[in-house]
Amino acid sequence: MHRGWKPLSRRQLLQGAAAFSLLTPGLIVPEAEAENLEKSFAWVVKHRGMVRAYTTDPVPEEKIQRLLRYAVRAPSAGNLQPWEFIVVKNPEVRTQLTKAAMNQNAVATAPVTIVTCADIQRMGSEYGTRGSFFSLVDASFATLLILLGAVEQDLGACFVGSYNSEEVATVLGLPPHVRPVGLVTIGYPAEQPQKPKTKKIPLKKLVHVDKWGET
Ligand SMILES: Cc1cc2nc3c(=O)[nH]c(=O)nc-3n(C[C@H](O)[C@H](O)[C@H](O)COP(=O)(O)O)c2cc1C
Structure with a gap:
Protein backbone atom coordinates (compact mmCIF):
# COMPACT_ATOMS: atom_id res chain seq x y z
CA MET A 1 0.00 0.00 0.00
CA LYS A 39 -29.77 6.90 8.90
CA SER A 40 -28.33 4.63 11.53
CA PHE A 41 -30.43 2.16 13.45
CA ALA A 42 -30.09 4.42 16.51
CA TRP A 43 -31.40 7.39 14.49
CA VAL A 44 -34.40 5.45 13.24
CA VAL A 45 -35.27 4.18 16.72
CA LYS A 46 -34.87 7.64 18.22
CA HIS A 47 -37.12 9.26 15.63
CA ARG A 48 -39.86 6.66 15.67
CA GLY A 49 -43.08 8.03 17.04
CA MET A 50 -46.69 7.87 16.02
CA VAL A 51 -47.64 10.25 13.21
CA ARG A 52 -51.40 10.58 12.93
CA ALA A 53 -51.87 13.12 10.11
CA TYR A 54 -50.64 12.82 6.52
CA THR A 55 -50.47 14.85 3.35
CA THR A 56 -52.47 13.67 0.35
CA ASP A 57 -49.29 12.76 -1.54
CA PRO A 58 -49.38 9.13 -2.61
CA VAL A 59 -46.76 6.79 -1.16
CA PRO A 60 -44.61 5.37 -3.98
CA GLU A 61 -45.15 1.68 -4.53
CA GLU A 62 -41.43 0.94 -4.13
CA LYS A 63 -41.57 2.32 -0.59
CA ILE A 64 -44.54 0.14 0.27
CA GLN A 65 -42.78 -2.89 -1.16
CA ARG A 66 -39.67 -2.07 0.86
CA LEU A 67 -41.76 -1.93 4.06
CA LEU A 68 -43.26 -5.32 3.27
CA ARG A 69 -39.83 -6.79 2.57
CA TYR A 70 -38.70 -5.51 5.97
CA ALA A 71 -41.77 -7.00 7.63
CA VAL A 72 -41.02 -10.52 6.47
CA ARG A 73 -37.50 -10.31 7.95
CA ALA A 74 -39.14 -10.55 11.39
CA PRO A 75 -38.40 -13.54 13.62
CA SER A 76 -41.03 -16.25 13.59
CA ALA A 77 -41.66 -19.27 15.81
CA GLY A 78 -40.60 -22.33 13.83
CA ASN A 79 -40.26 -19.91 10.93
CA LEU A 80 -43.91 -20.58 10.12
CA GLN A 81 -44.39 -16.91 9.18
CA PRO A 82 -48.05 -16.55 10.15
CA TRP A 83 -48.23 -12.94 8.96
CA GLU A 84 -50.43 -11.71 6.13
CA PHE A 85 -50.69 -8.12 4.92
CA ILE A 86 -53.58 -6.29 3.32
CA VAL A 87 -52.41 -3.11 1.59
CA VAL A 88 -55.38 -0.75 1.50
CA LYS A 89 -55.39 2.24 -0.85
CA ASN A 90 -58.92 2.14 -2.25
CA PRO A 91 -60.83 5.20 -0.94
CA GLU A 92 -64.02 3.23 -0.30
CA VAL A 93 -62.23 0.55 1.71
CA ARG A 94 -60.32 3.28 3.58
CA THR A 95 -63.61 4.90 4.57
CA GLN A 96 -64.95 1.58 5.82
CA LEU A 97 -61.75 0.94 7.80
CA THR A 98 -61.96 4.41 9.30
CA LYS A 99 -65.47 3.64 10.57
CA ALA A 100 -64.27 0.32 11.99
CA ALA A 101 -61.51 2.23 13.81
CA MET A 102 -63.80 4.72 15.53
CA ASN A 103 -63.17 7.40 12.89
CA GLN A 104 -59.57 7.86 13.92
CA ASN A 105 -57.85 10.64 12.00
CA ALA A 106 -54.80 8.54 11.18
CA VAL A 107 -56.90 6.01 9.28
CA ALA A 108 -58.98 8.69 7.62
CA THR A 109 -56.04 10.67 6.25
CA ALA A 110 -53.51 7.92 5.45
CA PRO A 111 -53.19 7.27 1.73
CA VAL A 112 -52.14 3.72 2.59
CA THR A 113 -52.96 1.44 5.48
CA ILE A 114 -51.21 -1.88 5.80
CA VAL A 115 -53.39 -4.17 7.88
CA THR A 116 -51.09 -6.67 9.50
CA CYS A 117 -52.80 -9.97 10.19
CA ALA A 118 -51.99 -13.24 11.91
CA ASP A 119 -52.92 -16.61 10.47
CA ILE A 120 -53.75 -18.54 13.63
CA GLN A 121 -54.21 -21.81 11.75
CA ARG A 122 -50.75 -21.76 10.16
CA MET A 123 -49.19 -21.50 13.61
CA GLY A 124 -51.69 -23.78 15.36
CA SER A 125 -50.87 -26.68 13.05
CA GLU A 126 -47.45 -26.87 14.71
CA TYR A 127 -47.94 -25.35 18.16
CA GLY A 128 -51.54 -26.14 19.11
CA THR A 129 -53.12 -23.65 21.52
CA ARG A 130 -49.78 -21.84 21.94
CA GLY A 131 -49.95 -21.11 18.21
CA SER A 132 -52.46 -18.34 18.65
CA PHE A 133 -50.08 -16.49 21.01
CA PHE A 134 -47.06 -17.12 18.78
CA SER A 135 -48.86 -15.87 15.69
CA LEU A 136 -49.70 -12.57 17.37
CA VAL A 137 -46.12 -12.18 18.60
CA ASP A 138 -44.73 -12.84 15.12
CA ALA A 139 -47.17 -10.49 13.40
CA SER A 140 -46.34 -7.80 15.98
CA PHE A 141 -42.61 -8.14 15.26
CA ALA A 142 -43.37 -7.76 11.54
CA THR A 143 -45.50 -4.72 12.31
CA LEU A 144 -42.70 -3.03 14.23
CA LEU A 145 -40.37 -3.46 11.27
CA ILE A 146 -42.93 -1.63 9.12
CA LEU A 147 -43.07 1.21 11.68
CA LEU A 148 -39.27 1.50 11.76
CA GLY A 149 -39.01 1.19 7.98
CA ALA A 150 -41.41 4.08 7.59
CA VAL A 151 -39.08 6.33 9.62
CA GLU A 152 -36.13 5.25 7.52
CA GLN A 153 -38.03 6.22 4.36
CA ASP A 154 -39.16 9.65 5.62
CA LEU A 155 -42.73 8.45 6.00
CA GLY A 156 -45.02 8.84 8.98
CA ALA A 157 -46.85 5.87 10.42
CA CYS A 158 -49.16 4.97 13.26
CA PHE A 159 -50.12 1.67 14.82
CA VAL A 160 -53.86 1.68 15.27
CA GLY A 161 -55.00 -1.11 17.56
CA SER A 162 -58.35 0.30 18.62
CA TYR A 163 -60.76 -1.04 16.07
CA ASN A 164 -63.66 -3.40 15.89
CA SER A 165 -62.08 -6.70 14.84
CA GLU A 166 -65.27 -8.19 13.39
CA GLU A 167 -65.90 -5.08 11.33
CA VAL A 168 -62.32 -4.99 10.02
CA ALA A 169 -62.53 -8.70 9.16
CA THR A 170 -65.78 -8.14 7.29
CA VAL A 171 -64.51 -5.08 5.40
CA LEU A 172 -61.40 -6.96 4.28
CA GLY A 173 -63.08 -10.32 3.75
CA LEU A 174 -60.71 -12.11 6.12
CA PRO A 175 -61.23 -15.85 6.57
CA PRO A 176 -62.03 -16.90 10.18
CA HIS A 177 -58.50 -18.19 10.90
CA VAL A 178 -56.92 -14.83 9.98
CA ARG A 179 -57.06 -12.11 12.64
CA PRO A 180 -56.24 -8.45 12.17
CA VAL A 181 -53.39 -7.30 14.42
CA GLY A 182 -52.90 -3.66 13.56
CA LEU A 183 -53.93 -1.02 11.09
CA VAL A 184 -50.61 0.57 10.18
CA THR A 185 -51.46 3.92 8.67
CA ILE A 186 -48.76 5.33 6.39
CA GLY A 187 -48.19 8.54 4.50
CA TYR A 188 -45.98 11.58 4.21
CA PRO A 189 -46.22 13.31 7.57
CA ALA A 190 -48.35 16.42 7.96
CA GLU A 191 -47.17 16.73 11.56
CA GLN A 192 -44.21 15.86 13.75
CA PRO A 193 -44.52 12.58 15.64
CA GLN A 194 -46.86 13.36 18.52
CA LYS A 195 -45.41 13.39 22.01
CA PRO A 196 -47.08 10.61 24.01
CA LYS A 197 -49.40 11.85 26.75
CA THR A 198 -47.37 10.03 29.35
CA LYS A 199 -43.61 10.04 29.82
CA LYS A 200 -41.42 7.00 29.27
CA ILE A 201 -41.02 5.09 32.54
CA PRO A 202 -37.35 5.31 33.61
CA LEU A 203 -35.40 2.16 32.77
CA LYS A 204 -34.29 1.66 36.35
CA LYS A 205 -37.93 1.10 37.32
CA LEU A 206 -38.37 -1.51 34.63
CA VAL A 207 -35.19 -3.54 34.68
CA HIS A 208 -34.64 -6.30 37.19
CA VAL A 209 -31.38 -8.15 37.55
CA ASP A 210 -31.56 -11.92 37.86
CA LYS A 211 -34.88 -11.83 39.76
CA TRP A 212 -37.98 -9.66 40.05
CA GLY A 213 -37.38 -6.70 42.33
CA GLU A 214 -33.57 -6.97 42.30
CA THR A 215 -31.79 -3.97 40.78
C1 LIG B 1 -51.41 -2.28 21.05
C2 LIG B 1 -51.38 -0.82 20.65
C3 LIG B 1 -52.56 -0.21 20.27
C4 LIG B 1 -52.53 1.12 19.85
N1 LIG B 1 -53.67 1.68 19.35
C5 LIG B 1 -53.65 2.95 18.91
C6 LIG B 1 -54.80 3.51 18.31
O1 LIG B 1 -55.83 2.88 18.15
N2 LIG B 1 -54.72 4.79 17.87
C7 LIG B 1 -53.58 5.54 17.99
O2 LIG B 1 -53.58 6.68 17.56
N3 LIG B 1 -52.45 5.03 18.55
C8 LIG B 1 -52.46 3.75 19.00
N4 LIG B 1 -51.32 3.20 19.53
C9 LIG B 1 -50.10 4.00 19.63
C10 LIG B 1 -49.80 4.40 21.06
O3 LIG B 1 -50.73 5.36 21.47
C11 LIG B 1 -48.35 4.94 21.13
O4 LIG B 1 -47.47 3.93 20.75
C12 LIG B 1 -47.99 5.45 22.52
O5 LIG B 1 -48.74 6.57 22.85
C13 LIG B 1 -46.50 5.81 22.60
O6 LIG B 1 -46.20 6.80 21.65
P1 LIG B 1 -45.04 6.58 20.56
O7 LIG B 1 -45.31 5.27 19.86
O8 LIG B 1 -45.16 7.75 19.64
O9 LIG B 1 -43.75 6.54 21.32
C14 LIG B 1 -51.33 1.86 19.91
C15 LIG B 1 -50.15 1.23 20.29
C16 LIG B 1 -50.17 -0.10 20.64
C17 LIG B 1 -48.86 -0.78 20.99
Whole structure:
Protein backbone atom coordinates (compact mmCIF):
# COMPACT_ATOMS: atom_id res chain seq x y z
CA MET A 1 0.00 0.00 0.00
CA HIS A 2 1.25 3.52 -0.83
CA ARG A 3 2.31 5.73 2.04
CA GLY A 4 -0.47 8.13 3.06
CA TRP A 5 -3.24 5.82 1.81
CA LYS A 6 -5.60 4.38 4.39
CA PRO A 7 -7.95 1.51 3.68
CA LEU A 8 -11.45 2.82 3.00
CA SER A 9 -14.09 2.18 5.63
CA ARG A 10 -17.25 0.28 4.70
CA ARG A 11 -19.13 3.58 4.88
CA GLN A 12 -16.73 5.28 2.47
CA LEU A 13 -16.90 2.32 0.12
CA LEU A 14 -20.70 2.42 0.19
CA GLN A 15 -20.75 6.16 -0.37
CA GLY A 16 -18.47 5.83 -3.37
CA ALA A 17 -20.52 2.95 -4.70
CA ALA A 18 -23.72 4.88 -4.06
CA ALA A 19 -22.47 7.89 -6.00
CA PHE A 20 -21.47 5.59 -8.84
CA SER A 21 -24.83 3.84 -8.77
CA LEU A 22 -26.65 7.16 -9.13
CA LEU A 23 -24.83 7.57 -12.44
CA THR A 24 -25.42 3.98 -13.45
CA PRO A 25 -28.75 2.99 -11.88
CA GLY A 26 -29.07 -0.61 -10.85
CA LEU A 27 -25.34 -1.19 -10.57
CA ILE A 28 -23.28 -1.72 -7.40
CA VAL A 29 -25.86 -0.73 -4.74
CA PRO A 30 -29.57 -0.12 -5.07
CA GLU A 31 -30.43 3.57 -5.16
CA ALA A 32 -32.53 3.25 -2.02
CA GLU A 33 -29.49 2.07 -0.08
CA ALA A 34 -27.63 5.16 -1.22
CA GLU A 35 -30.50 7.36 0.01
CA ASN A 36 -30.47 5.81 3.43
CA LEU A 37 -26.77 5.91 4.18
CA GLU A 38 -27.19 8.65 6.75
CA LYS A 39 -29.77 6.90 8.90
CA SER A 40 -28.33 4.63 11.53
CA PHE A 41 -30.43 2.16 13.45
CA ALA A 42 -30.09 4.42 16.51
CA TRP A 43 -31.40 7.39 14.49
CA VAL A 44 -34.40 5.45 13.24
CA VAL A 45 -35.27 4.18 16.72
CA LYS A 46 -34.87 7.64 18.22
CA HIS A 47 -37.12 9.26 15.63
CA ARG A 48 -39.86 6.66 15.67
CA GLY A 49 -43.08 8.03 17.04
CA MET A 50 -46.69 7.87 16.02
CA VAL A 51 -47.64 10.25 13.21
CA ARG A 52 -51.40 10.58 12.93
CA ALA A 53 -51.87 13.12 10.11
CA TYR A 54 -50.64 12.82 6.52
CA THR A 55 -50.47 14.85 3.35
CA THR A 56 -52.47 13.67 0.35
CA ASP A 57 -49.29 12.76 -1.54
CA PRO A 58 -49.38 9.13 -2.61
CA VAL A 59 -46.76 6.79 -1.16
CA PRO A 60 -44.61 5.37 -3.98
CA GLU A 61 -45.15 1.68 -4.53
CA GLU A 62 -41.43 0.94 -4.13
CA LYS A 63 -41.57 2.32 -0.59
CA ILE A 64 -44.54 0.14 0.27
CA GLN A 65 -42.78 -2.89 -1.16
CA ARG A 66 -39.67 -2.07 0.86
CA LEU A 67 -41.76 -1.93 4.06
CA LEU A 68 -43.26 -5.32 3.27
CA ARG A 69 -39.83 -6.79 2.57
CA TYR A 70 -38.70 -5.51 5.97
CA ALA A 71 -41.77 -7.00 7.63
CA VAL A 72 -41.02 -10.52 6.47
CA ARG A 73 -37.50 -10.31 7.95
CA ALA A 74 -39.14 -10.55 11.39
CA PRO A 75 -38.40 -13.54 13.62
CA SER A 76 -41.03 -16.25 13.59
CA ALA A 77 -41.66 -19.27 15.81
CA GLY A 78 -40.60 -22.33 13.83
CA ASN A 79 -40.26 -19.91 10.93
CA LEU A 80 -43.91 -20.58 10.12
CA GLN A 81 -44.39 -16.91 9.18
CA PRO A 82 -48.05 -16.55 10.15
CA TRP A 83 -48.23 -12.94 8.96
CA GLU A 84 -50.43 -11.71 6.13
CA PHE A 85 -50.69 -8.12 4.92
CA ILE A 86 -53.58 -6.29 3.32
CA VAL A 87 -52.41 -3.11 1.59
CA VAL A 88 -55.38 -0.75 1.50
CA LYS A 89 -55.39 2.24 -0.85
CA ASN A 90 -58.92 2.14 -2.25
CA PRO A 91 -60.83 5.20 -0.94
CA GLU A 92 -64.02 3.23 -0.30
CA VAL A 93 -62.23 0.55 1.71
CA ARG A 94 -60.32 3.28 3.58
CA THR A 95 -63.61 4.90 4.57
CA GLN A 96 -64.95 1.58 5.82
CA LEU A 97 -61.75 0.94 7.80
CA THR A 98 -61.96 4.41 9.30
CA LYS A 99 -65.47 3.64 10.57
CA ALA A 100 -64.27 0.32 11.99
CA ALA A 101 -61.51 2.23 13.81
CA MET A 102 -63.80 4.72 15.53
CA ASN A 103 -63.17 7.40 12.89
CA GLN A 104 -59.57 7.86 13.92
CA ASN A 105 -57.85 10.64 12.00
CA ALA A 106 -54.80 8.54 11.18
CA VAL A 107 -56.90 6.01 9.28
CA ALA A 108 -58.98 8.69 7.62
CA THR A 109 -56.04 10.67 6.25
CA ALA A 110 -53.51 7.92 5.45
CA PRO A 111 -53.19 7.27 1.73
CA VAL A 112 -52.14 3.72 2.59
CA THR A 113 -52.96 1.44 5.48
CA ILE A 114 -51.21 -1.88 5.80
CA VAL A 115 -53.39 -4.17 7.88
CA THR A 116 -51.09 -6.67 9.50
CA CYS A 117 -52.80 -9.97 10.19
CA ALA A 118 -51.99 -13.24 11.91
CA ASP A 119 -52.92 -16.61 10.47
CA ILE A 120 -53.75 -18.54 13.63
CA GLN A 121 -54.21 -21.81 11.75
CA ARG A 122 -50.75 -21.76 10.16
CA MET A 123 -49.19 -21.50 13.61
CA GLY A 124 -51.69 -23.78 15.36
CA SER A 125 -50.87 -26.68 13.05
CA GLU A 126 -47.45 -26.87 14.71
CA TYR A 127 -47.94 -25.35 18.16
CA GLY A 128 -51.54 -26.14 19.11
CA THR A 129 -53.12 -23.65 21.52
CA ARG A 130 -49.78 -21.84 21.94
CA GLY A 131 -49.95 -21.11 18.21
CA SER A 132 -52.46 -18.34 18.65
CA PHE A 133 -50.08 -16.49 21.01
CA PHE A 134 -47.06 -17.12 18.78
CA SER A 135 -48.86 -15.87 15.69
CA LEU A 136 -49.70 -12.57 17.37
CA VAL A 137 -46.12 -12.18 18.60
CA ASP A 138 -44.73 -12.84 15.12
CA ALA A 139 -47.17 -10.49 13.40
CA SER A 140 -46.34 -7.80 15.98
CA PHE A 141 -42.61 -8.14 15.26
CA ALA A 142 -43.37 -7.76 11.54
CA THR A 143 -45.50 -4.72 12.31
CA LEU A 144 -42.70 -3.03 14.23
CA LEU A 145 -40.37 -3.46 11.27
CA ILE A 146 -42.93 -1.63 9.12
CA LEU A 147 -43.07 1.21 11.68
CA LEU A 148 -39.27 1.50 11.76
CA GLY A 149 -39.01 1.19 7.98
CA ALA A 150 -41.41 4.08 7.59
CA VAL A 151 -39.08 6.33 9.62
CA GLU A 152 -36.13 5.25 7.52
CA GLN A 153 -38.03 6.22 4.36
CA ASP A 154 -39.16 9.65 5.62
CA LEU A 155 -42.73 8.45 6.00
CA GLY A 156 -45.02 8.84 8.98
CA ALA A 157 -46.85 5.87 10.42
CA CYS A 158 -49.16 4.97 13.26
CA PHE A 159 -50.12 1.67 14.82
CA VAL A 160 -53.86 1.68 15.27
CA GLY A 161 -55.00 -1.11 17.56
CA SER A 162 -58.35 0.30 18.62
CA TYR A 163 -60.76 -1.04 16.07
CA ASN A 164 -63.66 -3.40 15.89
CA SER A 165 -62.08 -6.70 14.84
CA GLU A 166 -65.27 -8.19 13.39
CA GLU A 167 -65.90 -5.08 11.33
CA VAL A 168 -62.32 -4.99 10.02
CA ALA A 169 -62.53 -8.70 9.16
CA THR A 170 -65.78 -8.14 7.29
CA VAL A 171 -64.51 -5.08 5.40
CA LEU A 172 -61.40 -6.96 4.28
CA GLY A 173 -63.08 -10.32 3.75
CA LEU A 174 -60.71 -12.11 6.12
CA PRO A 175 -61.23 -15.85 6.57
CA PRO A 176 -62.03 -16.90 10.18
CA HIS A 177 -58.50 -18.19 10.90
CA VAL A 178 -56.92 -14.83 9.98
CA ARG A 179 -57.06 -12.11 12.64
CA PRO A 180 -56.24 -8.45 12.17
CA VAL A 181 -53.39 -7.30 14.42
CA GLY A 182 -52.90 -3.66 13.56
CA LEU A 183 -53.93 -1.02 11.09
CA VAL A 184 -50.61 0.57 10.18
CA THR A 185 -51.46 3.92 8.67
CA ILE A 186 -48.76 5.33 6.39
CA GLY A 187 -48.19 8.54 4.50
CA TYR A 188 -45.98 11.58 4.21
CA PRO A 189 -46.22 13.31 7.57
CA ALA A 190 -48.35 16.42 7.96
CA GLU A 191 -47.17 16.73 11.56
CA GLN A 192 -44.21 15.86 13.75
CA PRO A 193 -44.52 12.58 15.64
CA GLN A 194 -46.86 13.36 18.52
CA LYS A 195 -45.41 13.39 22.01
CA PRO A 196 -47.08 10.61 24.01
CA LYS A 197 -49.40 11.85 26.75
CA THR A 198 -47.37 10.03 29.35
CA LYS A 199 -43.61 10.04 29.82
CA LYS A 200 -41.42 7.00 29.27
CA ILE A 201 -41.02 5.09 32.54
CA PRO A 202 -37.35 5.31 33.61
CA LEU A 203 -35.40 2.16 32.77
CA LYS A 204 -34.29 1.66 36.35
CA LYS A 205 -37.93 1.10 37.32
CA LEU A 206 -38.37 -1.51 34.63
CA VAL A 207 -35.19 -3.54 34.68
CA HIS A 208 -34.64 -6.30 37.19
CA VAL A 209 -31.38 -8.15 37.55
CA ASP A 210 -31.56 -11.92 37.86
CA LYS A 211 -34.88 -11.83 39.76
CA TRP A 212 -37.98 -9.66 40.05
CA GLY A 213 -37.38 -6.70 42.33
CA GLU A 214 -33.57 -6.97 42.30
CA THR A 215 -31.79 -3.97 40.78
C1 LIG B 1 -51.41 -2.28 21.05
C2 LIG B 1 -51.38 -0.82 20.65
C3 LIG B 1 -52.56 -0.21 20.27
C4 LIG B 1 -52.53 1.12 19.85
N1 LIG B 1 -53.67 1.68 19.35
C5 LIG B 1 -53.65 2.95 18.91
C6 LIG B 1 -54.80 3.51 18.31
O1 LIG B 1 -55.83 2.88 18.15
N2 LIG B 1 -54.72 4.79 17.87
C7 LIG B 1 -53.58 5.54 17.99
O2 LIG B 1 -53.58 6.68 17.56
N3 LIG B 1 -52.45 5.03 18.55
C8 LIG B 1 -52.46 3.75 19.00
N4 LIG B 1 -51.32 3.20 19.53
C9 LIG B 1 -50.10 4.00 19.63
C10 LIG B 1 -49.80 4.40 21.06
O3 LIG B 1 -50.73 5.36 21.47
C11 LIG B 1 -48.35 4.94 21.13
O4 LIG B 1 -47.47 3.93 20.75
C12 LIG B 1 -47.99 5.45 22.52
O5 LIG B 1 -48.74 6.57 22.85
C13 LIG B 1 -46.50 5.81 22.60
O6 LIG B 1 -46.20 6.80 21.65
P1 LIG B 1 -45.04 6.58 20.56
O7 LIG B 1 -45.31 5.27 19.86
O8 LIG B 1 -45.16 7.75 19.64
O9 LIG B 1 -43.75 6.54 21.32
C14 LIG B 1 -51.33 1.86 19.91
C15 LIG B 1 -50.15 1.23 20.29
C16 LIG B 1 -50.17 -0.10 20.64
C17 LIG B 1 -48.86 -0.78 20.99
